[in-house]
Amino acid sequence: MGKVAIIGVGQSSFVRGYPGSIRELAYEGFKEALEDAQISVSDIDASIICSAPEYDKQRSPSGVFAEYLGLVPQPTCYLESLCSSTSMGLRMAYSLVKSGLHEVVAVLGFQKMSEISSAESQERMGRGADIQWESPFGTMMPAYYAMFARAHMEKYGTTLEDMALVRVKSATYGQINEKALFRKPVAAENFSDPNHFMSGPVSSPLRVGDCCANADGSSCLIVASEKKVKGMSKKPAWILGLGAASASVNMSGRDLFTGLAVARQAADQAYKMAGVNPKDIDVAEVHDCFTVSEILAYEDLGFAKPGEGKELVRNKETYKEGRIPVNVDGGLLSKGHPIGATGGSQIRTIVLELRGDAGEMQVKNPEIGLVHNIGGVGLYGTVTILGR
Amino acid sequence: MSQKEKKEIDDRFKKFGTVSFTSLTKVNDFIDYLEKGKVMGTRCQDCGQVFFPPRADCYKCLSSKIEWFEVSGKGKLLTYSQLKYAPVGFENDLPYSIAVLDYGDYKIFGRIAGSVPEEEIKLGMEMKTVVHTLPNGQLNYVFEKA
Numbered sequence: 001m002g003k004v005a006i007i008g009v010g011q012s013s014f015v016r017g018y019p020g021s022i023r024e025l026a027y028e029g030f031k032e033a034l035e036d037a038q039i040s041v042s043d044i045d046a047s048i049i050c051s052a053p054e055y056d057k058q059r060s061p062s063g064v065f066a067e068y069l070g071l072v073p074q075p076t077c078y079l080e081s082l083c084s085s086t087s088m089g090l091r092m093a094y095s096l097v098k099s100g101l102h103e104v105v106a107v108l109g110f111q112k113m114s115e116i117s118s119a120e121s122q123e124r125m126g127r128g129a130d131i132q133w134e135s136p137f138g139t140m141m142p143a144y145y146a147m148f149a150r151a152h153m154e155k156y157g158t159t160l161e162d163m164a165l166v167r168v169k170s171a172t173y174g175q176i177n178e179k180a181l182f183r184k185p186v187a188a189e190n191f192s193d194p195n196h197f198m199s200g201p202v203s204s205p206l207r208v209g210d211c212c213a214n215a216d217g218s219s220c221l222i223v224a225s226e227k228k229v230k231g232m233s234k235k236p237a238w239i240l241g242l243g244a245a246s247a248s249v250n251m252s253g254r255d256l257f258t259g260l261a262v263a264r265q266a267a268d269q270a271y272k273m274a275g276v277n278p279k280d281i282d283v284a285e286v287h288d289c290f291t292v293s294e295i296l297a298y299e300d301l302g303f304a305k306p307g308e309g310k311e312l313v314r315n316k317e318t319y320k321e322g323r324i325p326v327n328v329d330g331g332l333l334s335k336g337h338p339i340g341a342t343g344g345s346q347i348r349t350i351v352l353e354l355r356g357d358a359g360e361m362q363v364k365n366p367e368i369g370l371v372h373n374i375g376g377v378g379l380y381g382t383v384t385i386l387g388r
Numbered sequence: 389m390s391q392k393e394k395k396e397i398d399d400r401f402k403k404f405g406t407v408s409f410t411s412l413t414k415v416n417d418f419i420d421y422l423e424k425g426k427v428m429g430t431r432c433q434d435c436g437q438v439f440f441p442p443r444a445d446c447y448k449c450l451s452s453k454i455e456w457f458e459v460s461g462k463g464k465l466l467t468y469s470q471l472k473y474a475p476v477g478f479e480n481d482l483p484y485s486i487a488v489l490d491y492g493d494y495k496i497f498g499r500i501a502g503s504v505p506e507e508e509i510k511l512g513m514e515m516k517t518v519v520h521t522l523p524n525g526q527l528n529y530v531f532e533k534a
Contacts, residue, residue, distance in 0.1 A: 123475035127409065133441040136405020137499050137528065138471065138478030143486055146469035154467075154511045201472040204506070251488050252440055252495040257467050 002226030004097045005236035006090075006386065008037025009348035011219040013179045014336040017114045018216035022056050023068040026110045029218035029341065030069050033106070037222045039232060041069065044222070045102040047076040048092055050085035050109040051340030054124050055116065065108060082128050083289065084375035085109055086219060086343030087382035091242050093223040103225045109345075110218040111338035121214050128376050130250040142211050142290065143203040144251070144377040149292035150205060151257035156307035160205055163291035164191040165313045167198070167209050167333055170288065172319070174334025176360040179345075181215050181336030210291040215336025219344025221351075237351040240368070241274030241385035243267060249379050258307075262381025263300035263372060270370070270383040271302075278302035281324060281385075282366035283353045285346035287374040288331040297372050298326070301383070325363045328353075343373040347384065354388050405528050407477040414444035417456065422527045427517050429494060430454040440494040462514040462534040463489030463496060470506050480523070489515055489531055501530040508533075 010032025012018075018025050026049075034041065047069075049062035058064055066076040081088040086109035093105040113121055122140040129139050152158045171186035190198040191209055198209030229236045243266035248254055255261070271277055278301060286297035298309035303324050312318050318326035329335065329349040332342060350369035352358040371384040399411035400419040421428040429440035434451035440459065445452050468487035478484075485500040496517055500509060514534040521527055 117476075119474070119476045119479075122473075123477065126475045130441075131409040132401075132413065134497055136408050137486055137497075138406055138474055138481055138484060139486060140471070140473075140475050142473075143469045143471050147467040147486070147488065150469060150511065151467040203472060204470040206469070250441065251497040254488075254495075257488070 003238055004094050004226070005224055005229045005233065005238045006221050006347065006351050007224045007229060007233035007236050008033040008039065008222030009220070009351045010034070010036055011179060011341065011345045011348050012217050014181045014215040014217040014338055014341070014345070016181065016215060018112055022058060022061060022110060022112050023064055025112055025216060026065050026108055026218045027069060029110070029220040029344070030106070030108055033220035033222050037233065039104070039222065041071065043104050044071060044074065044106045045104050046074050046096060047071045047106040047108060048089040049076060049078050050080065050089040050107065051111050052080055052082050052085060052128070055111055055113050055121070055339075061110075071106070080340070081380040082375035083287065083337070083339045084343055084373040084380045084382050085340045086221070087347065087371065087373035087384055088244065088380070090221055090223065090343070090347060090384060091244055091382065093221070094239055094242060097223055097225045103228045105223045107221040107223060107344065108218065109220070109341040109343060111340040112216045113214040113338060114216050118214060128379070133250055140203070141377065142206050145290040145292060146203040146206040147251070148257055148296065149290070152292060152296065153205065155258050156310070158295060158310045160191065161188065162295065162310040162313060163210055164188045166288065166291040166294045169313060169319060170327060170331045170333040173328050173361060174330030177330045177335065180330045180334045181213060182330070182334045206290060206292070212289050212332040212337040215338045217336065217338035217341040217345070219341040219348060221344050221347055235355040237354045237386045237388065239384070240387045241270035241272070241276070241383070243269030243273070243383040245381050247378055249376070259296050259300050260374060260378035260381060262378050263297060263374060263383065266381040266383040267301050267372070270385045274385040274387070276368060276385065280368050281370045282368050283328070283350065283363045284324060284326045284370040284372065285329070285349050286326055286331070286372040288327055288333050289337060289374070291333065293374070294327065294331065301370065301372055320361070320363050328361045328363060343371070343382070346371045346373055347386070350386050354386060403527050406481055406522055406524065406526055408526070415442045418442055419527065421456065422519050422529070425519050427459040427519060427529045428456045429459055431457050438493050440496055459491070459496065459517050461491070462516055463491040465509070465511055465513050465515055465531070466490050466495070467511060468500055468509060485509070487531055489517065499528065499530045501532045504533060
């Protein structure tokens with residue numbers, strides 16, 4: 001069996017209130033990926049459509065998209081693992097190509113969250129947890145991650161100031177990412193200014209500035225076999241390692257509140273498959289749905305020892321010029337988080353970085369990149385390692 | 389006069405929580421116990437595995453012979469968060485705290501009693517789980533200082 005590569009990446013701008021339908025939103029990411037890969041729609045053998053359900057009214061969006069994008073009569077299907085849907089889609093595309101069943105597969109992620117209110121959206125996200133035993137208590141994503149933040153602060157002395165530093169870093173790069181939703185600078189002092197919206201309480205200890213925003217967006221990855229890559233692509237990003245894990249949905253089944261077990265397990269698998277270790281990673285995208293999530297990710301991925309994640313952001317080691325640049329596209333905190341499109345956007349950034357095509361966001365000559373994408377509250381975790 | 393037999397629907401679980409999202413479950417007796425002031429988990433009669441939240445089926449030995457046990461004694465507070473913003477349907481409960489208690493053999497996810505001020509909540513503190521009737525008549529359980 002040959003290797004498998006990503007030969008095309010695309011994403012729409014991530015926005016609030018996209019003025020079109022979901023198929024039109026999907027078209028934006030798809031078109032950019034096809035143009036990037038320099039292939040035509042007839043080169044694609046199958047498609048995997050990814051999102052989290054219930055943000056729009058369309059049931060089974062794969063059929064609608066396949067029709068709109070010209071991907072019929074090729075096989076298509078819908079896949080979801082909440083916020084990690086596109087990374088899980090990439091994992092499935094890899095196996096379809098690796099098995100020889102298909103040569104070129106499109107993974108298309110999308111989410112149009114603006115059709116419902118923010119409170120309705122929190123209710124839906126809360127129902128991504130255990131609807132029988134947890135949701136009746138009135139749960140939402142920020143509250144769950146806030147419990148992890150609290151436990152980490154208590155055990156390791158991580159502070160709210162450390163979390164603010166993650167947002168400051170994110171905003172540094174959000175300003176230079178033309179596809180990001182939030183493009184303004186953020187100062188650490190904004191979090192201590194009671195009149196600044198960043199300091200507004202959401203769920204203790206997390207504040208507005210600690211949380212990423214809902215957004216509308218799409219992303220697309222074109223995955224191809226080694227055989228096809230030779231004729232099609234000059235700058236493929238090879239899939240070197242894939243890891244994925246799941247955990248108890250109900251918090252009562254968790255043993256760890258100072259990290260995400262799924263991220264640790266997925267990272268171990270991906271490092272092993274790629275034959276690399278954390279020190280070999282030159283650039284990374286991590287799932288910073290909340291500021292604390294990025295600190296947990298540093299530790300779960302082995303960039304820092306447990307409890308020492310805060311040092312990375314304090315010492316600016318995860319800035320573009322640092323030892324291990326993380327989220328130099330602004331991350332979820334700045335780009336916004338259109339659930340089903342997020343993983344594809346993270347992977348797109350790493351592919352562009354490896355090719356040297358990341359423009360202002362480019363880090364110096366990376367050879368190996370990593371993507372950490374989490375679904376739910378550490379319910380699903382994927383880690384993907386890519387190389388030139 | 390023929391009358392179609394009306395099938396009884398056991399939807400007791402719709403009473404659980406401020407807003408319940410499911411009404412049919414094989415562990416509906418949980419609600420009866422709540423009404424009697426008891427918070428209960430289940431135990432597999434074949435392999436002894438203990439479950440909270442309660443479940444009707446054991447994934448370890450594939451037995452559905454379960455028995456109820458009462459959650460009693462003290463648990464240790466592992467972590468919590470107080471919500472200042474609520475999802476649709478829960479606005480009238482604000483502010484409220486969600487939390488996880490560790491009982492050793494099992495853990496419980498739930499709410500901290502509204503009577504416990506946030507400044508008195510400390511991780512590691514001992515708490516007990518008690519039945520709570522919500523203002524809308526629904527039932528849940530909350531953690532109080534032990």
